[in-house]
Amino acid sequence: MNFADWEPIYQEILKHFGFDRSKDERSAKILAKLLNDRSLSTQRLRKLLHQKSIIVCGNALSLRSELESIDISGKIVIAANGATSTLLNHAILPDIVVTDLDGNMDDIISADRLGSIIVVHAHGDNVPAIKRYVPLLNHVIGSTQSTPLKNVHNFGGFTDGDRCVFMAHHFGAKSVTLLGFDFEDAGVNPTKKKKLQWAKRLIKMCEF
Numbered sequence: 001m002n003f004a005d006w007e008p009i010y011q012e013i014l015k016h017f018g019f020d021r022s023k024d025e026r027s028a029k030i031l032a033k034l035l036n037d038r039s040l041s042t043q044r045l046r047k048l049l050h051q052k053s054i055i056v057c058g059n060a061l062s063l064r065s066e067l068e069s070i071d072i073s074g075k076i077v078i079a080a081n082g083a084t085s086t087l088l089n090h091a092i093l094p095d096i097v098v099t100d101l102d103g104n105m106d107d108i109i110s111a112d113r114l115g116s117i118i119v120v121h122a123h124g125d126n127v128p129a130i131k132r133y134v135p136l137l138n139h140v141i142g143s144t145q146s147t148p149l150k151n152v153h154n155f156g157g158f159t160d161g162d163r164c165v166f167m168a169h170h171f172g173a174k175s176v177t178l179l180g181f182d183f184e185d186a187g188v189n190p191t192k193k194k195k196l197q198w199a200k201r202l203i204k205m206c207e208f
Contacts, residue, residue, distance in 0.1 A: 001155065001156035001166060001170060003147065006156045009156075010145055010146065010158075013145075013158055013198065016198075017191075017194070020124055023123075024124045024144065024146040026124070027122035027123055027124055028122040028142070028144035028147070028149055031130050031152050032149045032152045034130065034131070035134065035142050035151050037151075039140060039141055040139060040141050042141065042153060045171055048076055048095055048117070048171075049168050051173070052075070053075045053173075053177070054075065054076050054168045054173045054175065054176045055070070055072055055076070055077050055176075055179060056078045056080065056165055056168065056176055056178050056179070057077065057078065057179045058080050058182075059082035059083040059086065059180055060180045060182035060185065063083060063086050063179055064090075066180060067090050067179065068090075070179065075177075077094045077095050077096075078094060079094035079164075080159075080160040080164050080180075081097070081099040081100065081102065082103040083180055084097050084099075084103060084108050084111050084116075085103070085107040093111060093114050095116065096116060097112075097116050097118050097119065098143075098160050099118065099119070099120060100120075100122075100126050100160060101126055101129035101130065102126065102129065105129075109136055109137065112136075112138055112139055112140075115139065116139065118139055119141045119167065120133075120134060120137070120143065121160070123145060143155065143163065145157070155167040155170040155171075156169075156170065158202060159195050159196075159199045162198070162202040165178075165202075165203050165206050168206075169206040173208065174208070176206070181199075183196045
């Protein structure tokens with residue numbers, strides 16, 4: 001999705017949650033500066049995702065049982081943030097981790113060191129995490145939900161889970177299978193519940 005198409009959706013999200021766009025853009029600029037010329041080329045993502053069958057893993061409790069009932073061989077696995085830990089516990093190294101750095105960072109750093117591409121997302125609330133963890137990562141691509149920069153990209157999407165799907169769609173994936181997604185999770189706080197409803201809505205926008 002190009003930014004001109006994404007921006008009206010982003011503005012609706014900002015209004016719904018009362019977020020400050022300037023904070024998102026400040027965070028993106030900090031990430032861009034930290035990455036400098038260390039950022040991987042997005043061609044790495046294109047090569048991995050184009051015309052491939054993708055499995056996107058969310059962090060719902062169902063992920064564990066779903067992983068045991070599906071054959072992932074020959075497919076590209078994308079972990080949404082905290083799902084990284086469950087995948088590693090099942091001896092599965094995700095090809096890509098999409099994260100705003102509030103998951104289990106020991107596991108995300110381990111995935112990075114084993115070769116996963118880490119797509120680090122900058123938003124208004126995670127500047128301290130960006131400053132702390134980005135220098136520790138080796139295989140990084142930056143992302144933002146606001147105006148893209150030279151080395152911080154916007155593929156569309158809002159939450160970690162739907163950003164995985166938008167990224168796959170952006171790079172021309174053949175198909176996407178979702179594991180570990182529970183859009184109706186009753187055990188989350190009201191803000192998280194609204195984010196899940198946005199994720200559900202946004203994923204429906206990506207047709208495969």
